[in-house]
Structures are given as C-alpha cells and as structure tokens.
Amino acid sequence: MAKNLTIVPDKPKAWFLLFAWAFLILFAGKFVIHDALPYFGFDEKVFGRFWTMKWPLIGHISGGLLALVLGPFQFWEGFRNKHLKLHRWMGRLYVAGILIGSLSSITLALTTGLAINWAWALSLMVLAFVWISTSGMALRFILLKRTNLHKEWMVRSYVVTFAFVFFRWLTSQPFYYELGNFPETGTNAIWVSWAIPLFITEIIFQWNRKN
Numbered sequence: 001m002a003k004n005l006t007i008v009p010d011k012p013k014a015w016f017l018l019f020a021w022a023f024l025i026l027f028a029g030k031f032v033i034h035d036a037l038p039y040f041g042f043d044e045k046v047f048g049r050f051w052t053m054k055w056p057l058i059g060h061i062s063g064g065l066l067a068l069v070l071g072p073f074q075f076w077e078g079f080r081n082k083h084l085k086l087h088r089w090m091g092r093l094y095v096a097g098i099l100i101g102s103l104s105s106i107t108l109a110l111t112t113g114l115a116i117n118w119a120w121a122l123s124l125m126v127l128a129f130v131w132i133s134t135s136g137m138a139l140r141f142i143l144l145k146r147t148n149l150h151k152e153w154m155v156r157s158y159v160v161t162f163a164f165v166f167f168r169w170l171t172s173q174p175f176y177y178e179l180g181n182f183p184e185t186g187t188n189a190i191w192v193s194w195a196i197p198l199f200i201t202e203i204i205f206q207w208n209r210k211n
Contacts, residue, residue: 028068028162028165031164031165031169032065039054039058039061040058040061049112050112053107053108053112056104056108056111057108059100059104060100060104060105060108062100062101063096063098063100064101064164065097066096066097066100066101067094067101067158067161068162070090070091070093070094070097071094071161073087073090074091074094074154075154075155091142094135095135095136095138098131098132098157099132101128102128102129102132103128105124105125105128106124106125106128108124109125109128110125116182116186119187120187120190122187123186123190123191127194130198131157131160131161131163134153134156134159134160135153137153137156138156141153156201156202159197159198160198163193163197166193166197167190167193170192170193171189176189
C-alpha cells in the first residue's frame with residue numbers, strides 16, 4: 001500500500017506563488033521603466049535638484065536595480081538547484097548592489113536629504129541601515145551554512161529592497177497629495193514603505209513556527 005502512495009503537489013499554493021511573483025515583477029517593471037531608467041539619460045531636467053548629486057543618485061538607483069532584478073532568481077528553487085555556482089555569484093552581486101545602493105543613499109541623505117529636513121534625512125539613513133543589515137544577516141547565515149535562516153533573511157532583504165518601488169507607487173497616488181506637501185508627508189511614506197511590509201513578513205514567518 002505504501003509503495004503506491006504519491007505526493008501530490010500543492011497546486012493552489014504553486015499558482016498563488018506564480019501569480020504573486022508575476023504581479024511583483026510587473027509592478028517593479030513599471031517602476032524601473034517610468035521612474036528609474038530615465039535618470040540614465042543624464043538629462044538635467046530629469047534630475048532636477050539632484051543634478052549636483054547625480055553620481056550618488058545613479059549609484060543608489062544602479063545598486064537598487066541590480067538587487068531588484070537579481071532577487072527573483074535567488075528565490076527560484078529550480079534555477080538555484082540547476083545553477084548553484086551562478087546562484088552564488090548572483091548572490092554576491094545582489095549584496096554588492098545593496099552595499100552600493102545603501103552607501104549612496106546615506107550620501108544623499110546627508111546632502112539633499114538634509115536640505116529638506118532632518119526627519120527625511122534620518123528616515124533615509126534608517127532605511128539604508130535596515131537594507132544593508134537584513135542583507136548582511138542573509139550573507140552571514142549562508143556562510144555559516146544555516147540555509148533556512150539564510151532564506152528567511154533573504155526574504156526580509158528583498159522586502160526592504162522593494163520598499164523603493166512601493167514608496168514611488170504610494171507617493172504617486174492621488175490621495176497622497178491631499179495629505180500635505182512632501183516635506184510633511186515624505187518621512188511617513190518612507191517608513192510605511194518598509195516597516196509595515198517587514199512587519200507582515202515577520203508575522204508570516206512566526207505564525208507556524210514550532211521552536
């Protein structure tokens with residue numbers, strides 16, 4: 001009897017994950033095309049007040065794009081199992097992109113960020129710290145060969161990476177402009193973009209944890 005038993009894949013879960021990834025990729029793709037790529041034309045009008053700090057901004061965008069694009073491949077189990085060596089190199093590039101993006105973000109926070117107000121600058125620096133910290137923890141646990149913890153911290157890292165996409169979407173909504181001007185609302189928007197998604201992620205991780 002036992003020999004005839006077969007394991008049936010959890011198809012609803014697989015379809016849900018596929019739909020979720022498709023949505024995230026399309027959502028991120030719109031951000032990349034409309035909000036990120038125009039900066040690489042080096043048009044002063046596109047940069048606006050960031051023109052004098054264009055290189056830190058380009059570093060921030062480039063690092064973020066690298067992490068945003070490589071992230072899905074890190075979670076793709078079939079790709080990881082078939083191309084483990086490539087997976088590891090892409091992981092290194094992912095962390096490098098976040099390091100570049102974070103350091104560039106801190107530079108912007110201490111210059112153009114402070115020009116708005118200290119609260120906005122502080123929110124950017126905290127986000128940069130959380131971004132590099134979650135990614136650093138993922139790197140630490142894979143070096144320790146603690147794969148499950150590595151996977152969890154990679155998820156947290158990518159949630160924070162996605163904060164930039166969510167922030168752009170949030171601040172482009174019609175209702176957002178009714179809340180006040182950017183110096184008043186920008187700080188709250190950046191906190192909402194990563195703290196709430198990360199909190200929800202943590203609840204999901206802990207919900208069925210047994211130890």
